[in-house]
Amino acid sequence: MRYVREESGFSYWLITRYAEARQALLARELSNDPRRLDHRVDAHHAYSPMANNDPPDHTRLRKLVAPCFTRRRIAALEPRAEQVVGELLDAVAQAGRADAISDLAFPLPVLLVCDLLGVPTEDRASFGVWAARMLSVASGPRTGVERSRRLRAYFSRLIEAKRAAVPSGATAEEQPDLLCALIAAQRESGSLTDEELVGLAVLILVAGHETTSNLIGNGLLTLLLSPGQLALLRADMSLLPSAVEELLRFEGSAGQSSLRVAVEDVEIGGTRIPRGSVVNIGLSLANRDPAVFTGSDALDLRRKPNPHLAFGHGTHFCLGAPLARMLAEKALGALLSRFPSLALAADPADLEWRQISILCGLTALPVSFDPEKGGT
Template sequence: MDFGADPYPKYAWLREQEPVVQVMEGQGLYGLLVTRYEDVRMLLSDTRMSKDPRNAPLDWQEAGKGRPLEDRTGLGTHLLTTDGLEHTRLRRLVSTAFTARRVESLRGQVQQITDGLLDEIVPRGRVDLVTEFAFPLAITVICELLGVPSADQEMFRRWTKDFRRWTNKTGSDQAESENARPVGLRDLLGYLTELVDKRREVPADGLVDALIAARDDDDRLNETELLSMMSLLLIGGFETTVNLIGNGTLALLRHPDQLALLREQPHLVEPALEEMLRYDGSFETATWRFPLEPIEIAGTRIEKGHPVLLSLASADRDQAKFKEPDRFDVMRSDNGHVAFGRGAHFCLGAPLARLEGRIAFDGLLRRLPGLTLAVPPEELRWQRSLTIRGLESLPVTFDA
């Protein structure tokens, strides 16, 4: 089985033999990969580690994905590219809009969307759970959160699929593409700009309106920050949920004893979700970090500015932290996973992903009896990306 399908044996070897290792992609895109739980956990919240790509070497910035995010996508300053006071300011402003109450208010809509998708699926006996359930569920919920009219949501699906295909290319492929950024993202940014203008004239009650109104004394998001945050919430939000549902369902199907246990005791869905995130989470690594000063990790000196990737997937299978880490156990209690990161950059969308996951798995377990993989596991295709850990498709059969 190749690394993309099952990277965990290789990660186990790296944790033991080479816990900080050089990685290469394309031509010139390089960095160091950190794989042990304690090292990853510490660096996730270490203020000496910058998220701002301007702190990387110039030659790295010019190589594929290494170029500044705004050059590749048109997105500017947001939570994944800032540190310190600037990051604190942005997170404080966004948090006033993206509240726990707002997420919880979506529960009824998430349930309705889930039920509607399952109503279409149940009579068929076969479905691709990624493309026909997880993806439309996630993108529809994000559109509802942003306040995108239902008539425009199909365009959002097309644009995000286009962007998803583009992000799965290697950095060198992106750099050599005819356009600096995908058509879908250009259309998306244009649409969001128009949406903001409309909402300023006629306010509604969506997240867009809350972000426009977000302020801290006299401080508020400028136009570029506003569009960048909306795009980040859209793209990051749907990817997290799609991969949680896809990877989590596959884990259950490959461990029928745990699937049966969850069907018998549906109240275990909460610890089951956390185990899915630990066992095979939505993101293989955290996004790039750059030391602001030389740092020593596991006996390796990392120079100032040298790009660093933190392997969330490897950390969450570290035998030094988790008992029998390669065992999938929906009743696991020692689950201090780092699938959503840690510290100041902890995933803002984690509560929404958990809400969608709870409702989605409740529906799948109740309404799709006899759920089984429709293809051999080795035929499943995984996205090719440094950061994303997700299936391209998940064909299943069930008792119609």
């Protein structure tokens, strides 16, 4: 752990070791509520687009939405995920070239989140455009606020349109999609405001989409730059689940947690952090801690156990983790199986990255492969 003061004057405690990161992620003395951060913290450091708050509000809201991301529910989406991946690859199969981001990594989670939320079929093309604009790097604070406002306005209209389809007294478990389930939960509990309901829809978009898109893109690039490990995976596709976990550890999209602020004095790893201090938990640094991960700077698709912190830890563990894992397995597995000659079609130094708060992903990833002949 070290104390960092940037040229701008912004200062914080940077946590770099795995044990300290886990301790900090569990510490109740460290608030995840951005409203507790000093007003001098800029947009890059302030907070992620996900809903950040503390118990009891965080506990109440998470309890409502967490059942929608269970292994059982995600497993039920697998046939649809396979279908969408197949259709997206069909569209580029004869070209011999593709952008793995715009042709696969971005649209795949958008379409699956649409299924999860119950976005009408006629809105899905537009929804993808709105999501792209919402999740792109804003040219300024006003642009980001306006994009967020428009997306929230869409969800507000959609929720109101769905209310009539949710019978009085119906339970959340009986509903055909997540928005209907949240409407039923709102009626049942009486503790969910309309503003919070819309906020949860936006949260699910980001948690279910951005994490997944970056995992697929970052993970594919890592594999293409690691020919030995790529050959290992091609020879034994049963390694795919452990490969995804190692890609998360090695090149996860969240290099750090959202910033925390100490609401009271707290000791982390033997260091006293005074009340009011800002804490930055370096997830990517913790995931390379040699005290926990043997050969921590090497990609090892066979690595077990692999207790990485790519999705966080504790009460703020990423809700989109099960969906991200499943879609990454489907996308990477299909790409490698269908296109044996898949290769990077650009100089790695020329690739561009986008940073959205704590999340980092590629803007494009050109790849080449032997085109499929005839129809698909």
